[in-house]
Amino acid sequence: MRRNCPVTGDTAKVVESADRIIVEHSKLGRYTLDTNALSELEADAGVRERMAHWIAESHSLGGDIPNLTIEHVHLFERLADLEAAIAEWHERREGMKSADYERLWRKLRLEWNYNSNHIEGNTLTYHETELLLIHGRTAGGHPMRDYEEMKAHDVAIDYTRSLAGEERIIGESDIRQLNQILLKEPFWSYAETPDGQPTQKRIIPGQYKTQPNHVRTATGELHRYAEPEETPQLMEEWTRDFRRDLERNAYPLPLFLAESHWRFLCIHPFDDGNGRTARLLANYALFRYNLPPIVIKSEDRDRYIGGLQNADVGRILSLAQFMLENVLWSLELAIRAAKGESIREPDDMDKEMDVFIEKRRLSAPNNSDVEVLDQVFLRHVSPIIEKLDRLCERQGTELFSSYSPHKYVVPSRGGRVSGGVLGTDQWEGTKKHYLVGPGFELSDAQQVEIGTEYHFYGYAGVGNQGFDLTLSIVWKLGSERFSFEAAINGNLLTAIGHRVPYSELDDRDAEVDLTVEAICRCMMDEIDSWSQRPE
Known part of the structure; x- marks a missing residue:
């Protein structure tokens, strides 16, 4: 130790x-x-x-020592304060009341979950995090993945604590397991091709990356991480050094936390969850030393990122100072709790104000349902309609006297809105004006419908002429799944219809080409059948 x-x-x-x-x-x-x-x-x-x-x-140990500056001296000067705080914490925790320990852990747990996820873009407020993790309730309209991420992160915290309590030291498989717990299940994420084109890639929790995960900065430059083929060897080396450095005597704690944290993020071994995994690993080390975990606050995100950027150019000390301040904050909080004192902070009033406002805010649209609505439209509705428009137009203009497509939506509150509502450039306006309003949510009782009718009037091709056909396709969105139906002259094409649970949206292929091909073949068969009927 x-x-x-x-x-x-x-x-x-x-x-x-x-x-x-x-x-x-x-x-x-x-x-x-x-x-x-x-x-x-x-x-x-x-x-x-x-x-x-x-x-x-x-x-x-064969390590490189950087050029020593006044900043090194200042960091080492503050180690006396750190050592004093650690000694006081270890002394006071021995006789700490269980109630005081529980309120300390509750605060640290909430702060850690809220801030670590918020840094990565999670939208849950502090109050909503508390409702979810302490009371098991959801509040506010947010993407469902935000709720799942928060719960998964809380499970990962418990796993980190259990790992730190074992006699053995953490290994690579444990690190992959942490990432797997964080991300929970495979999903699709937006990405960028080497030439800057948008694309999607499948994220597999707990597996090292198989494709580059470089990111483009705000200035347009490409920030490079380790290449996929380098990652296994680099992670083996990182884990070996981390395990060794946990046991070192003279390695200043803030410097150890900063250097191991920065090296892990330079590798960026996973396709997602690298920042959260890195912060869990930093706190694994603190748990091993019987110290309270650090909480990197979301309002300090710029300083945190700035420290990492300084480390990129060889200036690790700003990140080390940042880590030192966070360790001292946690220790001071823990010592106050051990002494039975209040552990409220100045910004706790802001958090209470968040609770007060959220309770009285007019109901906002359920963002998780809005996200589902977008996903169904962009992955299923829009590509099928785009292909059918082109193919039906050919049939309609070359084989019939007239042809008319008719697109519409039926909001959950009822009523039918027709016209230019389903183009990709019209979708945001359709949502805003007709589908998504205060209190919007998908329900089975009042389903949202998105559909198109293709009207073919006066067949003018070979064989029996003059008949009309109407092809109807519709997506009906309920609370847990959507259904897809197609019909010709009101007769359902049962072989084509299907239902898709929203939980499978990320995993299930839309099968656009197969669906369009099946619909077109049914239309061609119907035209053949009607044209061959006796006059």
Whole structure:
């Protein structure tokens, strides 16, 4: 187990040897020491001692020591505050009341779940996170994946705590399992091809990436992570170093957290959930040391990202300072709880105001249902209609006297809206004006319908002429699934109809070409049948 104040042998001898270690390593070219840093070191024997041990230990492990600056000295100066806080926490936690421990863990758990997911774009408020995780209730209209992510993250926290409590140290399979718990099940995600074109890729939880997952920054530049073929070897090395560094004596905790965190995110081993996995691993280390977990607040996201960006160009200390501040925040909170004091924070009033406003806000559309509506339209309705429009127009204009397509939607509140409502460039307006309003949700009692009727008037081809045909297709969206039906002159094409649960939308192929082909063959058979009837 890691020691908080690493001193071996006689303290005076250690301090005496500190300058020699620093000077010797500097002469060997292992690092340089700027003038300001040297001046500070001369004035503080305790800082010299800590740095000397760190340098010697790192060198013995074959590690590279960076050029030492005044920022290194300042970080090591603050380690005394950290060690004092750790010592007080360990002393007070021994006699801590169970009620105080429970309220501490409840706050840390909620803060961790809320902030770690919010950093990645989750839309649940702090109050909604509390309702979901403490009371098992949902509130507000959000994409269903946001609720699932929050619950899965809470399960991953429990798994992290259980791993930290085991005698063995975490391994690669445990890290993959953490990611699998976070992401829960496979899903499709938007991505970008190497030439910048939008596409989709399938995310497999717990598996290392098989395609590049570089991201384009706000400036348009491509930020590169490890390539897929490099990832297994890099993760093997990262896990080996993480396991070793957990047991090191002289490695400053904030520096260890920062460097391991940054290295993991440089690899970005998974297709999704890398940030949340990395933050779970940082807290795994803290749990191993019997310390409270850190919570990287969503309002500190810019500083967090800035620290990672500084690390990208060799300046790891800003991230280390950031980690130190977060460790100290958690320790101070834990010590107050152990003393039976209030652990409320200044922004807790803002959180209570969130609760107050949410309770009184007019009902908003159920965003998870809006998301389903979009998904059904974009993956099923729009591509089928686009292909049928072209093929039916050919039949209608070349074989019939006149032809008329008729598109419509039926909102859940009733009434039928026809006209230009189903083009991809018209869909947002259709949703806004006709389908999605306050309190919108998909229900079985009042289903949303999206449909098209193709009217063919006066057959003028070979054989019996003059008959009319109407092809109808409709999607009906209920609370848990949608159905698809096709009919000719009111007679259902039973072989074509189907029902799809929303839970299978990500996994199930829309089979656009097969569906359109089947409908067109039925139309051709119907035309053949009517044209061959005796006059």
